[in-house]
Amino acid sequence: MFIYKPYCYVCKKSSPNFKTHENCQHFFPIDQTIVLSRYSQPGVKRLLKHAKFYWKHNAYEDIILQNQKFFQKHILTKKAILLPVPMHFLRKWKRWYNQSEKIAKHLSEILDITVDNKALSRPKYSKQQSHLSRENRIKNLNGVFSLKKSINRDLSIYLVDDVISTGSTLIEITTLLQKNGYKKINAIVLASD
Ligand SMILES: [Zn+2]
Numbered sequence: 001m002f003i004y005k006p007y008c009y010v011c012k013k014s015s016p017n018f019k020t021h022e023n024c025q026h027f028f029p030i031d032q033t034i035v036l037s038r039y040s041q042p043g044v045k046r047l048l049k050h051a052k053f054y055w056k057h058n059a060y061e062d063i064i065l066q067n068q069k070f071f072q073k074h075i076l077t078k079k080a081i082l083l084p085v086p087m088h089f090l091r092k093w094k095r096w097y098n099q100s101e102k103i104a105k106h107l108s109e110i111l112d113i114t115v116d117n118k119a120l121s122r123p124k125y126s127k128q129q130s131h132l133s134r135e136n137r138i139k140n141l142n143g144v145f146s147l148k149k150s151i152n153r154d155l156s157i158y159l160v161d162d163v164i165s166t167g168s169t170l171i172e173i174t175t176l177l178q179k180n181g182y183k184k185i186n187a188i189v190l191a192s193d
Contacts, residue, residue: 002037002044002067006074009033009167009192017074028167029174032186034074035164036067044191048162052099060099060162063190064106071188075111080156082108082115082188085169086122086145104160107188113158120173121148129169137168145173147180159187 008015010024018034025031037044051059064071084100092098101117108115124144129137151157157177159170164187174185 003070004035004037030170030187031184034188035192037191039191039193048191057102060102061106068110077156080113080158082113082158082160083120085161086120088122088125099162100160119149119151121146134166137166141168141172145176147176157182157185161189164189164192
C-alpha cells in the first residue's frame with residue numbers, strides 16, 4: 001500500500017532520496033521531502049484519516065514499523081533532529097494528542113534520532129487549513145508558529161507531519177527557521193496529494 005518512489009515534491013518528477021531539485025527550491029525551500037505514500041494509492045486516505053482519532057493512534061506505529069526500511073534508507077544522516085509540526089493547545093486538547101508528535105516518536109525509535117517537541121510552538125489559533133484555498137492557507141498561517149529555543153546547528157532538521165497538501169505549513173515553518181539562520185531544512189510525511 002505504501003512506499004513511494006523518490007520524487008521531487010514540487011515538479012513530481014523522479015529525484016534521488018526525495019531531494020527538491022535546485023530550480024524547484026525557488027517554490028519550496030525544503031531540501032528533502034520524504035513522502036511514504038500518495039493519496040492516490042488505494043486505502044491510504046482512509047487509513048490516515050482514521051489514524052487521526054485518538055482511539056486509532058496505534059495505526060501510526062504500525063505504519064512506521066512496517067515501513068522501517070523505507071525511512072532508514074532515505075534519511076541520509078544520523079546527525080539530525082525531528083521537529084513535529086506543532087498544534088495549537090486548544091486543538092490538541094480537543095483531539096487529545098498531536099498526531100505529528102506521535103509519528104515523530106515512532107520515527108525516532110526506528111531511526112535513533114532525537115525528537116524535540118519544544119523547539120517549535122503554535123501560539124496563534126488558525127482556521128482549519130483543509131477548507132481554505134492555497135492563497136488563503138498561506139495567509140492563514142502567517143505568524144502562526146514561533147521558535148521557542150535554539151536547535152543544535154550541527155544537526156539537519158527534519159520537520160514531521162502526517163500529510164502534506166499545498167505545503168504551506170512546511171513553508172511557513174521553514175521560512176521561520178531560515179530567518180533564524182538554520183539551513184537545510186527537510187521534511188518527513190506519511191502521504192501527499
Ligand atoms: Zn523538481
